[in-house]
Amino acid sequence: xxxxxxxxxxxxxxxxxxxxxxxxxxxxxxxxxxxxxxxxxxxxxxxxxxxxxxxxxxxxxxxxxxxxxxxxxxxxxxxxxxxxxxxxxxxxxxxxxxxxxxxxxxxxxxxxxxxxxxxxxxxxxxxxxxxxxxxxxxxxxxxxxxxxxxxxxxxxxxxxxx
Amino acid sequence: xxxxxxxxxxxxxxxxxxxxxxxxxxxxxxxxxxxxxxxxxxxxxxxxxxxxxxxxxxxxxxxxxxxxxxxxxxxxxxxxxxxxxxxxxxxxxxxxxxxxxxxxxxxxxxxxxxxxxxxxxxxxxxxxxxxxxxxxxxxxxxxxxxxxxxxxxxxxxxxxxx
Amino acid sequence: xxxxxxxxxxxxxxxxxxxxxxxxxxxxxxxxxxxxxxxxxxxxxxxxxxxxxxxxxxxxxxxxxxxxxxxxxxxxxxxxxxxxxxxxxxxxxxxxxxxxxxxxxxxxxxxxxxxxxxxxxxxxxxxxxxxxxxxxxxxxxxxxxxxxxxxxxxxxxxxxxx
Amino acid sequence: xxxxxxxxxxxxxxxxxxxxxxxxxxxxxxxxxxxxxxxxxxxxxxxxxxxxxxxxxxxxxxxxxxxxxxxxxxxxxxxxxxxxxxxxxxxxxxxxxxxxxxxxxxxxxxxxxxxxxxxxxxxxxxxxxxxxxxxxxxxxxxxxxxxxxxxxxxxxxxxxxx
Numbered sequence: 001x002x003x004x005x006x007x008x009x010x011x012x013x014x015x016x017x018x019x020x021x022x023x024x025x026x027x028x029x030x031x032x033x034x035x036x037x038x039x040x041x042x043x044x045x046x047x048x049x050x051x052x053x054x055x056x057x058x059x060x061x062x063x064x065x066x067x068x069x070x071x072x073x074x075x076x077x078x079x080x081x082x083x084x085x086x087x088x089x090x091x092x093x094x095x096x097x098x099x100x101x102x103x104x105x106x107x108x109x110x111x112x113x114x115x116x117x118x119x120x121x122x123x124x125x126x127x128x129x130x131x132x133x134x135x136x137x138x139x140x141x142x143x144x145x146x147x148x149x150x151x152x153x154x155x156x157x158x159x160x161x162x
Numbered sequence: 163x164x165x166x167x168x169x170x171x172x173x174x175x176x177x178x179x180x181x182x183x184x185x186x187x188x189x190x191x192x193x194x195x196x197x198x199x200x201x202x203x204x205x206x207x208x209x210x211x212x213x214x215x216x217x218x219x220x221x222x223x224x225x226x227x228x229x230x231x232x233x234x235x236x237x238x239x240x241x242x243x244x245x246x247x248x249x250x251x252x253x254x255x256x257x258x259x260x261x262x263x264x265x266x267x268x269x270x271x272x273x274x275x276x277x278x279x280x281x282x283x284x285x286x287x288x289x290x291x292x293x294x295x296x297x298x299x300x301x302x303x304x305x306x307x308x309x310x311x312x313x314x315x316x317x318x319x320x321x322x323x324x
Numbered sequence: 325x326x327x328x329x330x331x332x333x334x335x336x337x338x339x340x341x342x343x344x345x346x347x348x349x350x351x352x353x354x355x356x357x358x359x360x361x362x363x364x365x366x367x368x369x370x371x372x373x374x375x376x377x378x379x380x381x382x383x384x385x386x387x388x389x390x391x392x393x394x395x396x397x398x399x400x401x402x403x404x405x406x407x408x409x410x411x412x413x414x415x416x417x418x419x420x421x422x423x424x425x426x427x428x429x430x431x432x433x434x435x436x437x438x439x440x441x442x443x444x445x446x447x448x449x450x451x452x453x454x455x456x457x458x459x460x461x462x463x464x465x466x467x468x469x470x471x472x473x474x475x476x477x478x479x480x481x482x483x484x485x486x
Numbered sequence: 487x488x489x490x491x492x493x494x495x496x497x498x499x500x501x502x503x504x505x506x507x508x509x510x511x512x513x514x515x516x517x518x519x520x521x522x523x524x525x526x527x528x529x530x531x532x533x534x535x536x537x538x539x540x541x542x543x544x545x546x547x548x549x550x551x552x553x554x555x556x557x558x559x560x561x562x563x564x565x566x567x568x569x570x571x572x573x574x575x576x577x578x579x580x581x582x583x584x585x586x587x588x589x590x591x592x593x594x595x596x597x598x599x600x601x602x603x604x605x606x607x608x609x610x611x612x613x614x615x616x617x618x619x620x621x622x623x624x625x626x627x628x629x630x631x632x633x634x635x636x637x638x639x640x641x642x643x644x645x646x647x648x
Contacts, residue, residue, distance in 0.1 A: 016434065018432040019478070019481050021335060021347070023347070036277060037282030038282075038303050039304040040320060110340065112437055113437055116198075117199050120201070120282070123282035123285030123286035123289070127285070127287075127289035127290050127304070127306070131290065131294060132293060139289070141202035142199060142285065144292070144293075180643050214507070245507075271504055272502065274599055275598055276598060277598065316505070319504050319505050360601060360603055361603050361607070361627075361628060362628075362643075362644065364628060365629060443606045444525070444606070444608060444609035445523070445609060446609070447605070447613070449613075450610065451610040451611075451613035452613050455614065455617045455618060465526035465527070468613070482524065482526060483526075
């Protein structure tokens, strides 16, 4: 079983720009994270985009849907900013992609920070995608939610069941 | 659904002793790892022992089996040294504990090291334990194996299917 | 010999705000950094302010000068944002504080990031302040410069001799 | 002014061997540490040996002395295990190398561990070596000691003045 990882940016992949003092996107940290997790899954990763999910518009969202539909793999993990992760989950569900298990995940703290939750979430998403039945899910905080039964609590930063 | 975590030591929890220059066990890093993963699962963790799994004998192994049987939770994660993880998986399977999903996991590099795979594995094990059917499993390298279909390759340090 | 550390904020002490995705100031990391460096110097640290040095105006700068003058210690380290560090060094020199060795230092990457230079710079500044003759200095990139012989190269982010 | 760094191993450079679960020496972390510190000093680093200082015998110690004497630079930093650092300092002093400032430093925790003091000590040693008069010194815990006025307190792991 091969897993497709669609990289879209988000906090996961933010870096610190020494010259401007701002956070920005350079390259994805995903390959490094897979190495660090000694991950031996058959994984094909691709960068669809590198954006802050607050800046992701419908057109960008459609790109993610298109790649999730087109890829050969039946197990798909999408790394995504947490702010609009649920919205992209809805777009993926609306696309009615048959026979695929799609799991969105992200991070509250950039992987480049010592205290990031990214590695935990990646391990979680890659595990859920192997065993959950077809459908669209969000995997955060060690939990998994069906796309229509979750929201991000903006005040706490946590994902919670609807 | 509450998850029981049985902590038994292993590389996961090894620390560096500044005075002797040796690795040793002090306290488990599990609570810190759960915080870092922003884990919101209902988790009850207990330290069964803190040992190098090479030093784990049948009596110690039986302690783990006993706790896995006695605990109320039907989802059980065991953190364990990788060297004899499969052997403990066999002991747990032999005990024929009904209706429980038991997932063993560990780390190749101590969590206290910057490059540890521990957080990835913990996220993975906590996810598998929620969705796999009752049985005993090993979760390492992003993969999961039934207890009787896995071995650790001592040369590569990786777990592989039998 | 006691060393006074005047904390003024800067990249050194920036944290990542999980809820807004922005960098901000909470508490200083200085005590943690001293612990990690197993520093056994007699150090008295105080937070004068917690600001981005680009937002530091003349009034704020004067506060730093005042504290550097008033404190009892003859060795003073100032942690400071790099963007206007040289300007504050000029203000300190203009104040003509007699008999004191004052060393400014900072970081290009926040300490909370895995890749921060902060610990290196702190070790460096605390060492220079013990042995340099009275005067005002900048310690960055392993080097030390007299206040009137240094500038920050905005393009490279490095400090260089004039 | 160019600084020679003589690398001899010690806790500084210990790594974790995933297969054996033991600490060992592979390559030095020094170049990575200099990069992380954004060090812009003119530095020439060489690996004299990679040993635990408890295993350093008189012959090995003599090798260090020889390189310290032969190198062109008048500023020399020696990275060294802490257990016999003072002994090597004595050997260097006994060699009566004229006109050179030699600073020994090390770490209580390997650089590969998240909590290492190595970067702090390196920043400190590189600073002291630029400004101290000729002689042999130990730089640890933010402090510097003349070779004949220091010992390691085995119980606390700290260096203290005689």
